[in-house]
Amino acid sequence: MRFGVVIFPGSNCEQDVIHAARYLGYEAEYIWHGDTDLSGFDAIVLPGGFSYGDYIRCGAVARFSPVMAEVVRFAETGGPVMGICNGFQILAEAHLLPGALLRNVGLKFICHAQPLRVEESACQWLDLPGGTVLDIPVNHNEGNYICDADTLERLKGNGQIVLRYCEADGSVLPDSAPNGALDSIAGICNERGNVFGLMPHPERMVDPLCSGTAGVPFFTSIVKRLAEV
Amino acid sequence: MARFDIYVTYKKGIFDPPGATAERALQNLGYAEVSSVKIGKFIQLEVADGTGVERVAEMCGKLLANPVIEDYRIEPVGEA
Numbered sequence: 001m002r003f004g005v006v007i008f009p010g011s012n013c014e015q016d017v018i019h020a021a022r023y024l025g026y027e028a029e030y031i032w033h034g035d036t037d038l039s040g041f042d043a044i045v046l047p048g049g050f051s052y053g054d055y056i057r058c059g060a061v062a063r064f065s066p067v068m069a070e071v072v073r074f075a076e077t078g079g080p081v082m083g084i085c086n087g088f089q090i091l092a093e094a095h096l097l098p099g100a101l102l103r104n105v106g107l108k109f110i111c112h113a114q115p116l117r118v119e120e121s122a123c124q125w126l127d128l129p130g131g132t133v134l135d136i137p138v139n140h141n142e143g144n145y146i147c148d149a150d151t152l153e154r155l156k157g158n159g160q161i162v163l164r165y166c167e168a169d170g171s172v173l174p175d176s177a178p179n180g181a182l183d184s185i186a187g188i189c190n191e192r193g194n195v196f197g198l199m200p201h202p203e204r205m206v207d208p209l210c211s212g213t214a215g216v217p218f219f220t221s222i223v224k225r226l227a228e229v
Numbered sequence: 230m231a232r233f234d235i236y237v238t239y240k241k242g243i244f245d246p247p248g249a250t251a252e253r254a255l256q257n258l259g260y261a262e263v264s265s266v267k268i269g270k271f272i273q274l275e276v277a278d279g280t281g282v283e284r285v286a287e288m289c290g291k292l293l294a295n296p297v298i299e300d301y302r303i304e305p306v307g308e309a
Contacts, residue, residue, distance in 0.1 A: 056292065057295055060295065100298045102298065103247065104246065106246070107246050107250055144246070147297075180246070
């Protein structure tokens with residue numbers, strides 16, 4: 001099992017993702033944004049950070065990096081792609097995921113441990129039962145997810161909502177989302193379930209020595225699934 | 230050289246946090262008549278003579294605006 005972690009100019013969480021994957025016993029290598037060869041990789045991760053300084057809109061420029069044409073092709077053929085934080089923003093800009101991520105309500109950069117509720121979904125990257133509550137850090141300025149009403153209905157109907165911001169007991173209240181995200185959405189997948197975007201940072205919750213292990217399933221689920229196929 | 234001015238604004242119904250903050254701040258300063266503030270982007274584009282507005286619209290749709298959340302308006306302003 002080999003993870004590829006794309007580095008855009010301004011990415012800053014790529015080492016955390018590489019460490020998490022290797023710590024769990026998988027191979028993981030960096031992919032430069034100018035590269036166009038994804039052969040040999042089983043799953044691709046777009047890490048967090050501030051690609052291209054977040055200029056124009058978060059992810060708007062990174063989306064046109066040479067590597068992204070290949071990432072789109074990889075995703076369209078069913079290859080698993082996970083975008084974390086800025087990676088999620090890039091996936092949305094690339095139209096691999098619907099909707100967009102706006103500035104947080106309250107205009108504050110948020111950075112704290114956040115309870116998240118796992119929803120029953122089609123996501124191939126997470127095989128935890130619906131209702132599971134995970135404590136995982138959020139760390140962003142533009143995580144305020146938005147989409148139109150039709151898209152929201154489609155997301156619900158197809159099981160594309162993967163994670164919701166919630167209270168410690170798993171309940172989702174109107175103000176559970178720390179960033180104002182629509183329907184408290186913290187993570188979504190495409191219809192097929194192979195492309196997954198989320199604002200929280202599971203890669204920071206893998207090594208119990210530094211944090212905890214709530215992020216482990218975000219790496220092991222896809223490995224298990226690929227082994228089954 | 231030709232110049233285009235481009236105005237990028239949020240679509241109707243998309244919440245604009247900086248706009249809402251400015252709106253509240255103005256009201257707090259005593260400008261009770263303010264009922265809405267929307268904050269967008271203003272882009273000045275210089276292009277080769279003869280560049281059509283369709284070409285600029287393509288640039289807007291691809292990069293300068295995100296059609297999922299934003300509208301754009303293009304104003305040709307003649308020679309740069």
